[in-house]
Amino acid sequence: MAQIEEVSVDQYKHLVSERALTGETMLLNMGPQHPSTHGVLRLLLELDGEIIINCIPDIGFLHTGIEKNMEAKTYQKAEVMTDRLDYMNTMGNNLSYCMAVEKLVDLDVPARAQSLRVILVELQRIASHLVWLGTSGLDLAAMSMFLYCFREREQILDIFELVSGQRMMTTFIRPGGVWRDVPVEFEAAVRDFIKIFPKRVDEYERLLTKNPLFIDRMVGIGILSKETALSYGVTGPMLRASGVDWDLRKARPYLGYEQYDFDVPVLTEGDTYARYLVRIQEMRESLKIVEQALNKLPMGPVRSANRKFVPPPRSEIGVSMESLIHHFKLWTEGFPAPKASIYSAVESPRGELGVLLEGDGSPKPMRVHMRTPSFDNLAVLPEIVKGRLVADLVAILSSTDIVLGDIDR
Amino acid sequence: MDWTIWVEWIVKGFVLCLILLTGFAYLTLYERRALARIQVRVGPNRAGPQGLLQPIADAVKLIFKEELTPRHVYKVVFFIAPILTVVPSLIIAAVIPLGTSFNLFGREITLYVANLNVGVLYLMSIASIAVYGIVLAGWSSNNKYAMMGGIRSSAQMISYELTLGMCFVLAILLANSMNPTEIVSAQQSGVWFVLVQPVGAIVFFIVTLAEVNRAPFDMPEAEQELTAGYHAEYSGMKFALFFMAEYQKMIVVCMILATLFLGGYAGPFVDQYPLLGPLYLFAKVIVLLFFMIWVRATWPRIRYDRLMAFGWKILLPLTIYLVFVTAAGILLAQETGNQLFYFAGIPVLSIIGFFTAFAIVYRDLRRKSHGRV
Numbered sequence: 001m002a003q004i005e006e007v008s009v010d011q012y013k014h015l016v017s018e019r020a021l022t023g024e025t026m027l028l029n030m031g032p033q034h035p036s037t038h039g040v041l042r043l044l045l046e047l048d049g050e051i052i053i054n055c056i057p058d059i060g061f062l063h064t065g066i067e068k069n070m071e072a073k074t075y076q077k078a079e080v081m082t083d084r085l086d087y088m089n090t091m092g093n094n095l096s097y098c099m100a101v102e103k104l105v106d107l108d109v110p111a112r113a114q115s116l117r118v119i120l121v122e123l124q125r126i127a128s129h130l131v132w133l134g135t136s137g138l139d140l141a142a143m144s145m146f147l148y149c150f151r152e153r154e155q156i157l158d159i160f161e162l163v164s165g166q167r168m169m170t171t172f173i174r175p176g177g178v179w180r181d182v183p184v185e186f187e188a189a190v191r192d193f194i195k196i197f198p199k200r201v202d203e204y205e206r207l208l209t210k211n212p213l214f215i216d217r218m219v220g221i222g223i224l225s226k227e228t229a230l231s232y233g234v235t236g237p238m239l240r241a242s243g244v245d246w247d248l249r250k251a252r253p254y255l256g257y258e259q260y261d262f263d264v265p266v267l268t269e270g271d272t273y274a275r276y277l278v279r280i281q282e283m284r285e286s287l288k289i290v291e292q293a294l295n296k297l298p299m300g301p302v303r304s305a306n307r308k309f310v311p312p313p314r315s316e317i318g319v320s321m322e323s324l325i326h327h328f329k330l331w332t333e334g335f336p337a338p339k340a341s342i343y344s345a346v347e348s349p350r351g352e353l354g355v356l357l358e359g360d361g362s363p364k365p366m367r368v369h370m371r372t373p374s375f376d377n378l379a380v381l382p383e384i385v386k387g388r389l390v391a392d393l394v395a396i397l398s399s400t401d402i403v404l405g406d407i408d409r
Numbered sequence: 410m411d412w413t414i415w416v417e418w419i420v421k422g423f424v425l426c427l428i429l430l431t432g433f434a435y436l437t438l439y440e441r442r443a444l445a446r447i448q449v450r451v452g453p454n455r456a457g458p459q460g461l462l463q464p465i466a467d468a469v470k471l472i473f474k475e476e477l478t479p480r481h482v483y484k485v486v487f488f489i490a491p492i493l494t495v496v497p498s499l500i501i502a503a504v505i506p507l508g509t510s511f512n513l514f515g516r517e518i519t520l521y522v523a524n525l526n527v528g529v530l531y532l533m534s535i536a537s538i539a540v541y542g543i544v545l546a547g548w549s550s551n552n553k554y555a556m557m558g559g560i561r562s563s564a565q566m567i568s569y570e571l572t573l574g575m576c577f578v579l580a581i582l583l584a585n586s587m588n589p590t591e592i593v594s595a596q597q598s599g600v601w602f603v604l605v606q607p608v609g610a611i612v613f614f615i616v617t618l619a620e621v622n623r624a625p626f627d628m629p630e631a632e633q634e635l636t637a638g639y640h641a642e643y644s645g646m647k648f649a650l651f652f653m654a655e656y657q658k659m660i661v662v663c664m665i666l667a668t669l670f671l672g673g674y675a676g677p678f679v680d681q682y683p684l685l686g687p688l689y690l691f692a693k694v695i696v697l698l699f700f701m702i703w704v705r706a707t708w709p710r711i712r713y714d715r716l717m718a719f720g721w722k723i724l725l726p727l728t729i730y731l732v733f734v735t736a737a738g739i740l741l742a743q744e745t746g747n748q749l750f751y752f753a754g755i756p757v758l759s760i761i762g763f764f765t766a767f768a769i770v771y772r773d774l775r776r777k778s779h780g781r782v
Binding site: 026028034035050137140141142143144147148151207208211212213214215216217219389390391392 | 449712714774
């Protein structure tokens with residue numbers, strides 16, 4: 001039998017209060033294998049009875065080295081790694097990376113591709129919020145929510161499968177546009193979803209929003225003040241539930257978000273219930289965007305015609321020598337990017353997802369860094385759980401909506 | 410004493426245990442299927458027709474699983490705790506009448522194991538013993554999560570025991586007896602007590618949810634917080650015993666609720682055909698169990714401190730009020746000879762009390778979510 005290594009007091013002395021060393025308070029490891037830590041997060045809790053004195057998040061159990069790995073691949077091939085970052089927001093990750101690449105090499109994207117990207121990313125936002133809603137329902141033991149939410153998410157994943165052949169790791173959004181045009185069934189599938197979904201959200205709200213036990217669990221706990229949120233760099237629904245009207249889609253419009261009519265829900269309470277309401281409302285707003293984008297989806301190419309960066313379609317290779325050369329060059333060597341450093345950010349379901357790309361003139365990035373929202377949103381957790389009960393910790397943690405793949409990259 | 414009476418007792422006790430054990434096995438299937446229906450799933454339907462052999466497959470799996478006793482546990486208590494939990498859940502059913510009696514080979518066989526004249530007290534005391542198993546399991550496991558589960562469970566049981574006792578008092582007052590058989594026959598000749606004291610039945614149902622650690626009061630095991638709670642360190646058949654105890658207690662408390670408020674085995678033609686009695690009781694238990702499953706499927710778990718506050722600040726005063734109303738109603742009906750006090754006064758005043766209690770809860774919640782949606 002393997003001997004368990006004793007952890008000496010010196011290793012954690014600086015993290016906990018004096019009372020823990022005398023044995024007056026209890027140290028509890030929550031995770032990395034725990035049903036409510038949403039992946040492999042370890043929380044070292046110092047408890048006085050059930051009251052949390054101290055909470056120290058310990059991350060790194062899912063470290064995959066994605067950022068470093070991307071440096072060894074060409075700009076096109078590195079993209080598949082971004083799917084694996086935040087596995088609830090694969091389209092959004094693709095988008096943020098592609099936008100960074102496009103900005104670095106100054107590449108235009110056709111209008112149809114822009115609209116398709118908006119539709120897919122907003123669908124992805126709904127899917128991600130559905131997973132959050134289901135799992136946070138499950139964390140409060142409202143177990144049916146989980147299966148209801150996954151039913152709708154499945155419909156979105158079916159749409160993704162329809163357009164890309166993959167349910168989750170799609171890599172559908174590519175530098176210069178999207179991989180290929182959507183099939184004819186796409187519109188009907190999305191319309192179907194637009195028709196069903198509002199009724200389903202009403203159903204979820206009937207089940208939870210006014211439920212006395214749910215209100216009891218959610219209202220007034222995990223209050224995150226505006227100042228704390230800003231000083232920790234919290235973004236996304238968490239920030240908007242704390243009263244800061246900051247959504248990159250409105251503040252720094254990209255993909256033509258300025259032409260769509262939608263609201264950014266902002267609440268001032270900053271508790272878990274406010275975060276819940278903001279996300280529910282965001283799902284409805286995202287659906288509005290999807291509907292508008294689908295209504296005025298322009299026709300035309302879905303990829304840039306700039307052959308220096310975007311490979312030609314398969315059909316051209318057989319008839320055009322030049323296309324064949326481009327194809328060969330792009331898939332073997334890749335395209336060189338200028339020596340420059342750029343940062344481009346999008347609004348992911350969790351907050352500001354930014355990509356820092358540093359080119360050095362070669363076809364491979366010199367440095368890729370992701371500014372992922374989950375990391376900052378988790379950092380604020382110890383601030384908002386102190387003095388609460390263990391049961392509240394579970395509710396608060398699920399309301400931060402972290403994805404561990406997003407934190408350990 | 411006649412030796413045949415011993416044989417009768419042993420056979421009846423054995424049959425009752427078998428009923429509960431099979432009931433437990435099929436309750437798990439019933440719950441899984443019902444939950445699946447609510448959650449737009451199919452549920453287990455592979456083992457046997459409609460998944461009817463699933464409980465057997467589960468049992469075989471659990472029996473053959475490795476039983477792991479961690480090194481750091483207090484072994485004696487660790488071993489005794491599951492037994493202490495499961496035995497009360499079996500013997501508690503002894504005083505619940507399944508029917509009146511029938512003739513078999515010229516011998517009158519009663520459809521209950523024991524006819525105690527203080528049967529209600531027996532129910533209460535045995536119900537309280539079960540908590541020891543859970544507390545000891547939590548403590549002897551020497552695991553922080555398990556200990557927290559055990560402590561939560563003892564606090565919860567103590568808080569709800571009083572209210573439970575008060576609910577028993579309601580039925581005792583209405584039937585003028587502490588004997589479960591007489592409580593049922595009083596309802597058979599009169600009306601079901603749920604009509605006289607509907608609030609009492611509802612409160613009893615809520616309290617039993619807490620008493621058997623069912624959602625939304627499943628603090629001790631609270632999977633999302635304490636991983637598995639008090640049985641975190643148990644595996645194999647020892648774990649199965651805890652599981653068994655929980656589901657048997659579910660069946661038994663539903664039987665008790667049916668006996669006290671829903672007329673137990675009473676129903677049409679039960680006088681002519683006494684064997685209908687168990688069937689009626691069975692039907693009532695199935696309906697009550699469905700409510701338990703339904704609650705589990707839809708409601709979030711209440712927080713531990715709110716659970717205590719709810720028990721002490723809302724439910725206990727409410728039941729004391731109900732006892733007062735019931736006693737006063739019975740007394741007035743007797744003194745004045747006007748049955749209206751009994752059939753209208755008690756239910757109306759109880760329902761007013763019920764809504765007052767709910768108004769208090771809602772006012773509390775509204776204050777909390779002030780200025781929201």
